[in-house]
Amino acid sequence: MKTLEQEKSELSQWLHTAMGIELSTIPLYMTALISIKPGKNRVAANLIRSVMMEEMLHLLLAGNLLSAIGGRVQFSEQNVPSFPLTLNFQGKQFREREFEANLAPFSAASIEVFTEIELPEGWGEPPQLQALQEIDVPGYTIGEFYDALAHKLAALCEVYGERAVFSGNPQHQLGLNYYWGGGGKPIVITSLALAREAIEVIVTQGEGTRGAVYDDDSYFSQPEEVAHFFRFREIQFARHYRPGDDPRQPPTGAAFEVDYVEVYPIKANPKATDYLGDPEMAALNEQFNRLYSLMLYQIAEALNGASGAMYTAILNSMHDMTGTALQMVATPIANDPDGHHGAPTFEWVPPAL
Numbered sequence: 001m002k003t004l005e006q007e008k009s010e011l012s013q014w015l016h017t018a019m020g021i022e023l024s025t026i027p028l029y030m031t032a033l034i035s036i037k038p039g040k041n042r043v044a045a046n047l048i049r050s051v052m053m054e055e056m057l058h059l060l061l062a063g064n065l066l067s068a069i070g071g072r073v074q075f076s077e078q079n080v081p082s083f084p085l086t087l088n089f090q091g092k093q094f095r096e097r098e099f100e101a102n103l104a105p106f107s108a109a110s111i112e113v114f115t116e117i118e119l120p121e122g123w124g125e126p127p128q129l130q131a132l133q134e135i136d137v138p139g140y141t142i143g144e145f146y147d148a149l150a151h152k153l154a155a156l157c158e159v160y161g162e163r164a165v166f167s168g169n170p171q172h173q174l175g176l177n178y179y180w181g182g183g184g185k186p187i188v189i190t191s192l193a194l195a196r197e198a199i200e201v202i203v204t205q206g207e208g209t210r211g212a213v214y215d216d217d218s219y220f221s222q223p224e225e226v227a228h229f230f231r232f233r234e235i236q237f238a239r240h241y242r243p244g245d246d247p248r249q250p251p252t253g254a255a256f257e258v259d260y261v262e263v264y265p266i267k268a269n270p271k272a273t274d275y276l277g278d279p280e281m282a283a284l285n286e287q288f289n290r291l292y293s294l295m296l297y298q299i300a301e302a303l304n305g306a307s308g309a310m311y312t313a314i315l316n317s318m319h320d321m322t323g324t325a326l327q328m329v330a331t332p333i334a335n336d337p338d339g340h341h342g343a344p345t346f347e348w349v350p351p352a353l
Contacts, residue, residue: 004160008069011156014149015066016079021142022059022202023296024081025117026052027346028101031266032114034325035105035343040262044106047231051114054205054228060174060186061198063303065149068189070168073303075296077348084269103343104268107260111235118142118229120247143203150199157192166190172305213241264329266343267336274345278334281342284324288344290351291321297351 002010029052036045063073085101101117104110120143156165166189175188187198205227213230226234226241233251234240240253267274272289275282298313321344328342 004156004164007156008071008165011069011149011152012066012071014152015062015069015071018062018146018149019059019066019073020079020081021145022055022062024085024101025055026059027081027083027103027344028110028117029055029114030325031103031343032106032110034322034329035263035266037262037264041106041257041259043256044235044258047235048106051228051231057186058202058205059299060303061202063299064173064187064189065195065198067168067172067303068166068170068195073300075293075300075348077350080293080296080346080348082347102269103346105263105266107263108236111232114232115229115236118227118232120227120229146199146203150196153192153195162192166192166195169305171307172303174302174307174310213245213247264341265339266329267333267340270343270345272345272347275333275342278336278342281328281331281333284328284331284342285345286349288321288324288328289347289349291317291324292344292346293349294351295321296348 029048033045033048033052066073083101083103101113102110153165170188170190173188174186187194187201189195189198205225213226230241230247230251235258237250238258239251239255241251242253245252270285272282272285275285295313295317298309298317302308302310302313325344328344331342333340333342
């Protein structure tokens, strides 16, 4: 029989996987977003931006869960996702699925991948694709993975008691003082009930309220919003959902413009080596990667007890790296034979502290 510490060690690995899942979506969504030319695709851009900000919340909630059981958050070259990325979902027998996620411009293909990432439970069978680095997810959907995680927490609490399971220092978690926007808010987790609340926020914001178009932010006294999967479906159909729409059918609300032409021709899945012949672009990419890595380091520090680091991560690092990224995508890569523009590579650079 495993000891509580052994059980927690295994659970910590699951929670690091959870953080990896949430972190992997942010570069994907950000790259599509910044590739849209200024003033174009306003509705689609706002939808992608709103999802990206809520994925940051999910990252923090997963971090709070890890901190709540006494774990420690750490980002490094080993666990920061690189691209192209395989998200490999391993669920019930004969229900495995695997697909490629690329840093790529806003397009019908990229939005299709985003819907695969946010796929609700029971929606359908996706295509089988391949890529390089992998994140193996113990579930058919992200929702199934988090449901299994909640079950593990409940089983541990039944055996050892909630106080022993949630033994982490609550002051090391990020609460309402570190909320910056988007639907939902951080939850400080000190009990199984609060852990379930956090998991439910992650699942329902992504997939909808167990099969419905809208999420459920009633815990935060906020109006319901269209879940991530269905926001990307809105972009696919260039039309909003409205209350009463059948989740299995296209949305029937107001139409809006989606123009995949009004996008910078950025290089897909770029690497730092792609910019060796363009010193200015290489310098911008190095600056971006340093800011991105510093932001992750600051988020980890915030979740490990230095909560004030979260302000610096969001207000400084994220703001500065966004400005650098926008400069990159608007600039052609020198001597690129296909006329590609630059784009951030999201590669880990050890912060110089």
